[in-house]
Amino acid sequence: MHPLAPVGTLFAVTVWPLLAAFLLLLTPENRQYASSLTFAVAGLLITPLAVWLMPGTDALAAACSCLVTAIPLLLPQAQDRTGRILPFLVTGCALLALNIHSAFAVTVLCGAGTVLLAWREGRGPRKALVVWDMARSRLGGVVLGLLGASLLPMQQSSLGAVLLTVGLCMVAGLGPSPAPAPEAALLDTGLRFSVLMLMFRLSAYPLVHLLMLIAGFGTIIMLVSSRSSGRNMSLPMLSAFGALAAATGEGTALVLLLLAALGLAVLDLRGAEGEDGIAAGAAPWPVFCALVGIGRSLETGQLVLLVVCLLPALWSVRHRTLLPAFARGERGMVAVMQAVLLLGGLCGPLFLAWHPVTGWRP
Incomplete structure (x- = not known):
């Protein structure tokens, strides 16, 4: 640990969103907009500096934290x-x-994050039933995961790891799951990839590797066969790729997929269209680089299956310019996010050469 970074200070910086929420609760209504924007910007600036000093934090968790911390700033301001x-x-x-x-x-x-997200999205009487239906299966996964986590200390049995993995797959939204609303999809991205990072740390357990592959490939096949598009495809597809990355131990691919998921959620939130090719793995975007990293760790038969699953989605992708927003003269959030995604894709091959050591395993 850095000598100038006490544990208490670093812990407080890591939980800055919770502190911001508490301060917003005390802030008068007419000053909440400015205060929430200030907290979001401050967190985005502080976290990338502080998280690398956290005792015991590995590079993968730090990189994902730097991306997740941008979520409050990327969301449009709420009215209440x-x-x-x-x-x-x-x-x-x-x-x-x-x-x-x-x-x-x-x-x-x-x-807890799933419950809070369902509360945010289901505050209207017409929305409540749909939103809590979406959350029910994921909360069932939480129960299974807690049971599995409590059995993990039993080294002579792999039952705990198997139950935990099945529960985490449900919490990550793998399998049949309704598409969340645009703002909910952006918030949900951070929760899903937190789960996928834990799955990545479980990949050394017996049977867990196989379960993750089944969940990932099963979700991909389901999405491709249903011909999903837009928000119905992007986040579930990237979550499925994340399960494959976790199974193969490709942590850098998980970071690239998180970047792509956040970028696509922002583009969908801003009304951009024609981004299905990015989620399906078209070059030169971050998902393509992540799939290259996953493919190098798959067995030959699994790699062939992945390519066959992706062909229908890639075949339906229309030709487009790399930065359509810039071509139309736009200079707003859509143009910035498209540029960030393109930069991430172009730097992806260099990123795949990075092999960080996993800091801890359950």
Whole structure:
């Protein structure tokens, strides 16, 4: 640990979204917009500096934390107090889940984040039933995951790891799952990839590798066969790729997929269209680089299956310019995010050469 960075200070910086939510609760209504923007910018600036000094934090968790911390700033401003506070709480759950060294605690935090997200999206009477239906299966996964995490200390049996993996697959939204609303998809991205990072740390357990491959390939086949597009495809598809990355131990691919998921969620939120090719793995975007990293660790038969699964989605992708927003003369958030995604894709091959050591395993 850095001598100038006390543990208490670093812990407080890591949970800055929770502190921001508490301060927003005390802030008068007419000053909440400016205060929430200030907290989001401050967190985005502080976290990339502080998270690398956290004792025991590995490089993968730090890289994912730097991306997740941008979520409150990427969201449009809500019109009420609750809508401004809950995004910070959900982001805080995801940020803590990435940095805490306990499978049980990570599962609890992801479950809490799911409940907070469902609360935010289901506040209207017409939305409540749909949103809580979406959350029900994921909360069932939390229960399974907690049971598995409590059995992990039994070294002579792999039952705990298997139950934990099955539960985490449900919490990560793998399998049949309704598409969340645009703002919910952005918040949900941080929670899903916190779960996928824990799955990555479990890949050394017996049977877990196989379960992750089945969940990942099964979700991809389901999405391709249903001819999903837009938001119905992007986040579930990237979560499925994340399961494959976790199974193969490709942590750098997980970071690239997280970058792509956040970028696509922002583009969808801003009304951009024609981004299906990015989620399907078209070059030269980050998902393509992530798939290259995953493919190098798959067996030959599994690699062929992955290519066959992706061909229908890639075949339907229309030709497009690399930066359509810039071509139309736009200089807003859509143009910036497209440029960030393109830069991530171009730097992806260099990123794949990085092989960070996993800091801890359950």
